[in-house]
Amino acid sequence: MSTTQAPERRGALRGIGSARTSTPQNLMVFVLSMALFGLANILLEIIPDVTIGPVDLSVAYFVFVPLTLAALLNPFWAALGAPLGEIVFTDLLMGDFSGLSELEGFIQMFLAIYVAGSVVRNPRSRPQIWLGALLIVGIDKFLSAVVDLAKVWVGVEDAEYVQGLPQSILLLEGVGFGIDLVISGILFGALPAMWLIPALHGRIEPLLGMRPRVPGEPRPGTVPWAGWFVVVAVLASLLSFVFAFLEAWDVSIGSVEADFRGQYGDTFLWVSVGALVVVLALAAILFSVWRRRRADR
Amino acid sequence: MSGGIPPAGPVIEATALSFRYPGAGSDTLRDVDVRIERGDFVAVVGGNGSGKTTLCKTFNGLVPHYWSGEFAGEVRVGGVDTWESSVAELSSVVGYVYQDFQNQLVRPTVRDEVAFGPVNFGLADHAERTAEALRMVGIEHLADRFVWQLSGGQAHLVALASVLALRPEVVVVDEPVAELDPAAAVEIYERLTDLNRDHGITVVTIEHHAEFVARYARSVLLMSDGAPVWHLPTAQALGRAGELARHGIPAPQVVDGLRRIGVTGVPLSVADAATLVRADQDGGVVRRAAPRADVPDDPAREPDRRAVAVAREVGHGFRDVGGGLRPVIDDLSVTLREGDRVALVGGNGAGKTTLMRLLAGIHVPRVGTVELDGVDTRTQRAGRLSERAAYLAQQPERMFLKASVREDVALFPAGRHVPDVDALVDRILDRVRLTEHADRDGRTLSGGQQRRATLAIGLAMRPALLLLDEPTASLDVSSRDDVIAMLADLAEDIACTVVATHDMHLVAEWATRVLVLDGGRVVADTTPRVLFAEPDVLAPAHLVPPQITQLGLELGLDPLPLTVEEFAAHYAPAPLGALT
Amino acid sequence: MSLRTQHDVLSVEWIKLELIRTAYSTRGGLFAAMDPRAVIGWYLLMAVAPWLTHNLTTLAALFVLGAVAVALARVGPLVLGLFVIGLGFELIYLALAATLFGGDLTTVVALLEVTAKLGVLSLASLAAFVSLDPEKLSDALLALRFPPAVAFAVSYGYRMMPILVEEFATVVEGYRLRQAPPAGRGLLGWRALVHWVLITIRAFYPIFLNTAKSVRTTVEALEARGFTFATIDPRGRAIRIGSLRFGPRDAAVLAVTALAVACCYLVGATWPVYRG
Structure with a gap:
């Protein structure tokens, strides 16, 4: 069916498609x-x-x-x-x-x-x-x-x-x-x-x-995401660190007395905020590194 | 993009267009030059693999923006070069309705579905567009339904409305007849005609059925091997019956019938044909043959043939939202005997599929009994009953469980330790002419081959009762004739065959007995010839006789012709003179 | 062998019924009429509150608050029953295990504490999400800057589920009819079990291929109707979330809840009960 086709197409070739996943x-x-x-x-x-x-x-x-x-x-x-x-x-x-x-x-x-x-x-x-x-x-x-x-x-x-x-x-x-x-x-x-x-x-x-x-063969399309993967992994592990940190804090304070609520609530808040800042900073750094690496390619 | 007054000239123009899918060995489209004028109603016809669908996908930019391959030449849509444009931009010019339109519906309710495009494009008048599109195809009453509650015909109209909401200049509809029953297909074509006439929308349909082409299209584009053969006005195109037939589009029955009896002219409808025949009869060009005594009447129905399946006062239903039962089959009794070729007909929801599954022992009835070969279906597992009755589902790809057709055919006999399975499978594959494709996955076959493969699966089960659900749906005419011929050949192996169908050609040409189902009851149990002469049974069940039978009714022929041959037999060929 | 009867589970009809139930059972209740964003906010408030204290009185009060919310949301008895049973069993198992390692009553109380916290969380999610239909949730997610793919997935699932289940049911039925049944049931029916497990797994071969085929059409249609365009252009999102209104009722519910939570803490501070 196709073997008799002439090699030349009449129309000008405008693209041959790309190998990357779209x-x-x-x-x-x-x-x-x-x-x-x-x-x-x-x-x-x-x-x-x-x-x-x-x-x-x-x-x-x-x-x-x-x-x-x-x-x-x-x-x-x-x-x-x-x-x-x-x-x-x-x-x-x-x-x-x-x-x-x-x-x-x-x-x-x-x-x-x-x-x-x-x-x-x-x-x-x-x-x-x-x-x-x-x-x-x-x-x-x-x-x-x-x-x-x-x-x-x-x-x-x-x-x-x-x-x-x-x-x-x-x-x-x-x-x-x-x-x-x-x-x-x-x-x-x-x-x-x-x-x-x-x-x-x-x-x-x-x-x-x-x-x-x-x-x-490495797949196109997966590489650019590697950076994101690291970000997510770090995020997840830091999240678990938050819990671990809380635990350590709990141990060091020992028994808490009656006015426990305000103190505990406040500290909890500060610990969370601190952890969040660390996570975001790390994520931002990783993200910019990844973008530069991609730009180099 | 152009706004306001549409520019003059063709709405779609392809010049020296070639396209090759990534990794393919040859071009799917090759040096295509096509012009589609504004306001035209074009039927694109051609055999499998002729590039019809790929061509239509170049119109809305899916080729080359979505399917990136080797793209050469140029397609201009509304004056815009598609290579420079994008799928999103082109979608406001060209709307596309797929053959498997069910998969293009992505939102839960009809209104959401229709609004999906305008909302995505952030159009401020999305609500008006949605209402307008619903009105244009006449489905305002469905707006708040869930998409999965719709019938096939309704779902197709929703798909159409959802592309109309972007106010395209062109609508492409890929094989509307394939997945719909004939009444719904007619409805779709009527709507498309309205859109074309009242709103000036250019319609492009991909179509295999010459009857629909004749009735609705203004021009016909014949494709072959990835390039157009010609693009002609409909009447002229249908005049080239031989050429169309060679490309897998046999002429409509009335055209064929008139040619056989020597009437000249190309009728586009049954009424046209009747007028032409009457004129030629009056003019003495054709005349009626003398009534024949040897009318091929239906075989006598002796009641004492072996009963293959018996349903006694069967009732069945499914649970509804409130936990109550929604009856589907209601107090139904029927006996199917050896040698019966039964056609089960009736509208959607009449209970055809449920009845077949009850007869096959897949379900057991809630009330009454079903006996298969004398065995009550309640006493045996479905896996055992399948040795007596085989049910072939409507979608062939759901019956392909294995990696090749051969394995699929062998699955049943091999598990049952039938002696010499290989020889049996070879014989069956040879019989359905699939030997050379036996090692391919069923899904990669063409529509007609897929049907034949499922038939092979059924034959390998060697049942007494074979039940087929819509075996000719979504087939082009020649594949359909192929399947009908194969069904007619089954008598020696299968005691009784039951077919649930909307296809009246299949009923007319194959069946010896018709069961008309309505509301879960048998409302008529008769022969095709008697059925087609009874308008009060046909109309409520949404049945439309084949064209040639309609013509016979129109002309008052008795006995009513069921095939073109029978129609031709009513007339004496003019040149031969009298036959007595 | 016993006689066969009609089964109503894992049929297409069954799935459609389940879908209609989730779609319609949500009509009514306190949260159904609220802005979905407010509902999510309410949920977060209730979900965080129990973790900031070890005071059992506060926890008990929060638990009662959760129960009241569940009642106001008109959660069905079946869902509620399952929740209570689940909670009870978890507690029993933990207590049994703790006893095994030499724990005493304090262990059980300690476990009661964590179970109560998880219980409040579950009550809050029951109340909030049973009354939120998937479409509204989808809009809320979009409004809260979730990726459009997530918001789309929620409504697409609604649409696809009956089709997939029907497809699967047909394929399994094909196996049931064409694959030879096992010779016998075997000890405890293990042969039958293996037979069914194998069929279920094998059914995925055709399902993978058939679904891949239909997904191709779906994604083409999405593309042609501006799905990718909407991820770049903000106007589509604006229209979709334009129907969301944060009204006085939403504010009132949030304020009352915040007040109620504060009351719980006040009650806890007044009559504190701590473990041990």
Whole structure:
């Protein structure tokens, strides 16, 4: 059909298209990730949870869904879309939205998927897929455990002096972490991903108008975001420092007497403001460094 | 951008346009020169892969701004060079309605959807534009509905209104007939005609069906291999019936019918055709053949054939918001027998799909019983009942579960440990003529091939009862004829075939029995020939007989012709003289 | 084997019902008529308040305040019931675990404190977000300078969910009919379990490809209707949030809440109760 075409076109060639991923393509990955991870979460909503005592034996999420998109298409946009899909499709539309804790879940999941997706450099490499799946669950659950612990530390006065409290919380979080790693990370993460990622490699990209990824090749479009990633990571870790600092302060003051409220409230405020200033300053520095580096390129 | 009085000259002009998708081995568009005049109603026709859709995407700048590839030449839209412009800017000149228009609706309610464009562009008069667009396509009453509550036809009108809200000069509609039932497709074309006539909007449709082209278009642009073959006024274009047929667009039935009996002229509608035939009859050019005794009447319906599926006083429904039951099937009894070719017809929401799923044992009825091959469907799991009845869903891509057509066909027999699965699969693939495509993913096949692949999946299940949901929807005419022919061939393997359809050609040419469903009940159980002669059954069910049958009704032919052959048999070919 | 009956879960109809419920159950209640930004502000006020004190009296008062808000927001009994049960179980498990490590009554009281704080937080989010329909939330997010993609995602989810679920249900049904069922149920039905898990996972192969195909059209249409344009040009945002009005009612609710929170602290200061 096309072999008889003359090599010369009549019209003047005006462009040959660029190799970088374009904004619409990023938007497609974002929407796709949101829709599919949202769907996966609706399914989990229907499956009854099995809990034995305090231990939850349920599947936390279908890790293979965002991992597949992050590994094949674009880790940043897949990481951005997936947790949003969870919030929108299940929490919001099923009437189960929980305000601030959604935000914390979003940050955790975003970091987890972005890091794991960036680790998978070759979509046909099994060890990398395994590592990716375990990283998603590991990072997300670790961060959420830290946040949970922080809540208890902030919420309970002199928490470390309460008999058995630190141990019991650590035990529950630790057991939960292990179970999630096995169920969500391996059974519903690494094993399905090992099959799905190679199966979709080279099939899903043309549907989105993209070129399939060549193993090992760094993806255009992900590099400029590395700076942002660092910013977010530093932000998140500083946030946890705020909690840690509060805890230390609590210890040094020891027992607080009746006029506790005003003092405590004020100091809390100053500590928060201080931490915020540090975070913003760091973010601004990193941002300008990144912009200069990009301008150099 | 130009404001005020539109500049003279063509609204769209492509010059030496070529385009190649990234990574593709050849150009999808090659040296295209096209002029579309302001106020025209253009039907773009051509076979699969002729570049119709890509051409239309150059009009609103999706090519080259969204799909960046090798772009050569120039497209001017409203005088603006699209290469210098942007998709956002061009969207106020050209509106685009997709073939899978359901996916272009992105907001929850109809009003939001229509307002989406004007609000995004920050237009101060967005509310007036929204109201105006809703009024232009006559869907003001739907404004506060949720998009997922709409029927297919309504959703298409919403998609149309949402592009009209940007007050474009040109509207491109990609295959409106494909995803809609015929009544809804007619509605869309009527609206487009109003827009074209009353508002001066230039309409471009991509169309496979010559009947719609004949009835609505002012000019026809034939594409082949990425370049236009010609662009002619409709009557002239339809006169080149042979050329159109070679590009996969067979002539409308009335054109074909008149040609067969030797009447000259190109009728654009049934009424036209009737006038032409009457004139030639009066003029002695054609005459009626003597009534024949050997009318191919419908096979006698002996009641004692084996019953394949029996529904007894079946009632079924789904939960509604209040937790109550919304009935879908209501006290329905029917017996399907060996050798039946059943067409299940009726409007949207009449219960066709639900009935088929009950008959296949996928659902069990809330009231009454369904027996499949003598087995009560309540006593066996759906996975077991699928050995007796196979249900093929409407969207083929949802039936492609595996990475290749071959694996999909083999899935059922291999799991059931049928001996010699490979030979069976090979035979079936050969039968549906897909052997050379067997190792491709079903999704990459053309529409007609996809249907044949799903048919292969059904055949591999070797059921007694085969149920197909809209097997000819979204097919071009030649693929449709292909599928109908294949269905007609099934008798030796399948005891009874049931087809739910809006396609009256399929009913006329294939079915031996028609069940008309309305409100979950069977309102008529008859043959196609009897059905098409009964306007009081047809009208409430929104059924429109095929053109040739309408012409037969108009001319008072008895027995009523169901196919062009039967129509031609009513007339004696003029040159041969009397036949007695 | 028992006779089959009709199931009403995970059908498309079911999802549509759930959506209609979230869309319509929000009509009414104190917060439904408020400016969504004010609702979010109210929520933040309630969410922060319990973390600034260790005084159990204050916490109890805040808890009561949260409960009153939930009542005013007309939260359905089912959602509320689930909340209470969840809270109770968490407390019991923590207490059991603490006892295991040699804790005593003070441990339980300590846990009561953190559970009460989390409880106030949950009550506040129940009251605020059950009465906020996704569209309003989407506008509020836009007004609060969230990225447009987030605001869009909220309303797009509304639109996409029935389509995705229908697609998934069809694919799973295809597997159910065409894949051979397991030979038997196995111990505790493990064979059946594995069969269903495998089907669910395998169903994602066609779902990935089909969704990718439809998302392409969606994003093209978004582009053609100015979605990207609106992220650069501020006028679209201005129109969308123009319908939001911060009225006297919003101010009143916020003021009353602030006053009530202050009262809680006052009550706490008057009759302080601390752990241990």
